[in-house]
Amino acid sequence: MSSLPTAGLGLKPQHYSEAAACPAAGAQRGLWFEVHPENYMVAGGPRLSWLETVRAGRPLSLHGVGLSLAGDERPDRDHLARFRALIDRFEPFVVSEHLAWSRRGGVYHPDLLPVPRSREVLNLVCDHVDEAQQALGRRLLIENPSAYLALAGHEWDEVEFLVEMARRTGCGLLIDVNNVHVSASNMGFSAEAWLDAVPGELVGEIHLAGHCPDPVWGEALLIDSHDAPVSETVWTHYDRLIARIGPRPTLVERDGDVPQFPVLLAEQARAAAAMNAVEAVA
Amino acid sequence: MTEFHAAFDRGLTGELESLWPHLEPGDRTLGALAVYRNTTIKARIDALEANYPTVLQMVGEDWFRAACAAFVAEQPGDTPVLVDYGVGFPGWLARFEPARDMTYLAPCAQLDRAWTQAHLAKDAAPFEAREAAALGPALAGVTANLHPSVQLFWFEWTTPSLWLAHRYPSPDASLEWRAEAEGLLVHRPGAEVQARRLSRAEWVFLDACRLNRPFGVAAAAAQTAAPGLDLSALFAGLIALGAFTSSSIPKD
Numbered sequence: 327m328s329s330l331p332t333a334g335l336g337l338k339p340q341h342y343s344e345a346a347a348c349p350a351a352g353a354q355r356g357l358w359f360e361v362h363p364e365n366y367m368v369a370g371g372p373r374l375s376w377l378e379t380v381r382a383g384r385p386l387s388l389h390g391v392g393l394s395l396a397g398d399e400r401p402d403r404d405h406l407a408r409f410r411a412l413i414d415r416f417e418p419f420v421v422s423e424h425l426a427w428s429r430r431g432g433v434y435h436p437d438l439l440p441v442p443r444s445r446e447v448l449n450l451v452c453d454h455v456d457e458a459q460q461a462l463g464r465r466l467l468i469e470n471p472s473a474y475l476a477l478a479g480h481e482w483d484e485v486e487f488l489v490e491m492a493r494r495t496g497c498g499l500l501i502d503v504n505n506v507h508v509s510a511s512n513m514g515f516s517a518e519a520w521l522d523a524v525p526g527e528l529v530g531e532i533h534l535a536g537h538c539p540d541p542v543w544g545e546a547l548l549i550d551s552h553d554a555p556v557s558e559t560v561w562t563h564y565d566r567l568i569a570r571i572g573p574r575p576t577l578v579e580r581d582g583d584v585p586q587f588p589v590l591l592a593e594q595a596r597a598a599a600a601m602n603a604v605e606a607v608a
Numbered sequence: 609m610t611e612f613h614a615a616f617d618r619g620l621t622g623e624l625e626s627l628w629p630h631l632e633p634g635d636r637t638l639g640a641l642a643v644y645r646n647t648t649i650k651a652r653i654d655a656l657e658a659n660y661p662t663v664l665q666m667v668g669e670d671w672f673r674a675a676c677a678a679f680v681a682e683q684p685g686d687t688p689v690l691v692d693y694g695v696g697f698p699g700w701l702a703r704f705e706p707a708r709d710m711t712y713l714a715p716c717a718q719l720d721r722a723w724t725q726a727h728l729a730k731d732a733a734p735f736e737a738r739e740a741a742a743l744g745p746a747l748a749g750v751t752a753n754l755h756p757s758v759q760l761f762w763f764e765w766t767t768p769s770l771w772l773a774h775r776y777p778s779p780d781a782s783l784e785w786r787a788e789a790e791g792l793l794v795h796r797p798g799a800e801v802q803a804r805r806l807s808r809a810e811w812v813f814l815d816a817c818r819l820n821r822p823f824g825v826a827a828a829a830a831q832t833a834a835p836g837l838d839l840s841a842l843f844a845g846l847i848a849l850g851a852f853t854s855s856s857i858p859k860d
Contacts, residue, residue, distance in 0.1 A: 364688045364689050364690065365689075365690075365691070367689045368689075368691065368728035369728055369729055369730040369756075370728070370729055370730040370731035370732075370756075371727050371728050371729060371731065371757075371796065371799075372727070372799045372800075373728070375799065391688060392687075392688025392689075397613065398609045398610045398613040398614075399609075405688065408689075427613065428688065429686075429688070430613055430617050431617065432686050433617075433684045433685070433686060434684075434685055434686050434687055434688050435620060435648045435684075436647070436648055436651035436652060436655070436685075436688070436690060437644055437647045437648045437651065439616060439620075439644060440616075441612065441613075442612055442630065444612075446610055447610070447612075450610070474640035474643045474644070475631060475637065475640040475641065475644075476631060476632035476634050476637070476640075477612075477630060477631060477632070478629070478630055478631055478632050479612070479630065512636075512640075540639060540643065542639055542642075543636055543639045546636060547636055547639050547640060547643070549643060
């Protein structure tokens with residue numbers, strides 16, 4: 327029987343067997359895993375059976391990257407149907423996507439592209455979130471992206487925009503604390519003030535990850551690279567956020583320079599300990 | 609559509625001027641735009657590297673990534689399912705001028721794609737020898753589907769041997785590229801993708817099955833291709849490989 331999800335890890339194929347065998351004890355009692363559904367939209371084969379094995383023992387989260395909800399085209403029907411099939415098969419405890427776009431005019435850009443937070447874009451995003459929630463049969467959590475470009479035409483600040491989107495569509499929020507730090511550093515705003523403004527009741531999940539300085543611009547342009555341990559600044563922001571809103575299922579993401587499984591478990595355990603500390607106070 | 613999305617789209621392909629009205633002026637703008645451009649290109653090239661490991665091994669990292677950059681610009685792809693990205697890469701390589709002297713490259717890329725397709729194909733229970741035995745003389749009239757992962761190849765050159773030597777290295781593997789016909793079966797009867805050279809008779813037999821001919825017709829075609837063939841050994845061998853699925857065996 328799996329426990330309530332506490333701190334989780336992004337599931338990497340090279341860790342399938344260790345993930346399936348990891349005992350649910352100590353800091354790993356509430357360990358859960360997150361995958362991108364796009365990596366499992368296949369007809370059959372070992373990927374799906376591995377995911378089934380891991381899922382048999384652990385809660386699972388499906389974190390989409392390809393719905394292009396902030397795009398100016400409707401979400402792809404076929405993609406929604408394949409996503410829905412995975413939800414029906416794997417029964418994730420949470421389903422999430424991004425405030426970003428990636429598809430336009432028959433081309434898929436494998437990235438999370440930005441939008442100005444204008445009224446026009448808000449209307450588009452809300453329509454797309456509505457349509458996706460309907461097709462997937464689930465409430466979505468929407469993640470705040472990392473910002474690199476100073477776009478013109480913002481009519482909302484980011485938290486207000488996210489809250490308005492949640493109010494209109496009933497979706498929840500996935501707060502990526504590393505993205506907040508990266509955006510705050512790149513755009514010159516206060517990460518603390520941003521996080522302090524988020525209504526706790528909308529937050530269904532938290533992401534933590536590592537970043538790196540841009541090879542050309544250095545610290546003046548931080549990249550949400552997911553190829554390093556979570557930074558101390560991000561841990562501090564995280565502690566502050568959960569001290570205010572209470573613990574939430576928290577994911578440690580690592581996509582580049584992926585270390586051995588025990589190294590990731592140590593970061594996962596740190597998040598679990600932080601959640602415990604908050605619960606002890608409450 | 610919005611003007612912003614259209615302008616950003618053009619910006620990603622290098623038409624930066626269209627984006628200026630949508631940006632606050634700043635000296636890091638070009639650097640920030642490069643982050644998006646680099647991320648999208650790198651993600652596509654990484655996907656090609658994962659999907660075409662034999663090609664990568666044959667030409668080396670630098671040549672491979674340079675070729676991929678040219679491919680990515682021509683065929684950026686339309687799917688977020690990145691394992692499906694680059695289906696057109698083998699055909700593109702066949703026309704890629706710098707690869708003109710490496711005539712083995714495109715067919716090897718084709719086999720890399722076949723490996724991925726077998727890896728991700730639908731699961732199905734293989735047709736077992738005891739099921740064939742239970743059918744008795746009725747077997748000749750039975751049409752069996754090939755396992756959904758099965759892909760059959762017949763090349764006029766030694767592509768199968770060359771590809772196998774890279775993808776499934778063994779001490780006696782031959783790296784010779786010469787004009788000698790070879791067949792190959794790539795499939796995944798269980799969890800692992802398997803690849804095995806096929807004789808002309810085996811290929812003819814399987815190809816007839818692929819065209820939904822009954823076993824009896826497939827057997828006759830194989831015998832024509834290789835007179836004096838030990839048909840029961842050939843058939844038993846293909847069943848043992850898990851090349852068929854029982855799903856279409858008539859139950860009457």
